[in-house]
Amino acid sequence: MKLKEYLTISNLLYVGTVLFALGVLLKIIFDRYYLPAGVCPVDNSRTLLYVAIALLIGVNLGTSVYSYWKNKQTEKH
Numbered sequence: 001m002k003l004k005e006y007l008t009i010s011n012l013l014y015v016g017t018v019l020f021a022l023g024v025l026l027k028i029i030f031d032r033y034y035l036p037a038g039v040c041p042v043d044n045s046r047t048l049l050y051v052a053i054a055l056l057i058g059v060n061l062g063t064s065v066y067s068y069w070k071n072k073q074t075e076k077h
Helices: 003-034 043-076
Strands: none
Touching: 003 043
């Protein structure tokens, strides 16, 4: 896998994850307007929120580990 291909895939994963997280945030904001007073809008979207956080952490860790591994490979040669 070439570095240019990885950067494209990495960028697409990151942008997709950020868009998903923004979608979850917008869903929570819009749900707040339709719920009665005193009801937490996050309770309805808790699973999606956890998935968005896990994806963001996973993509960031994955890109960091890959760059560290790629730097180690170039140092050996």
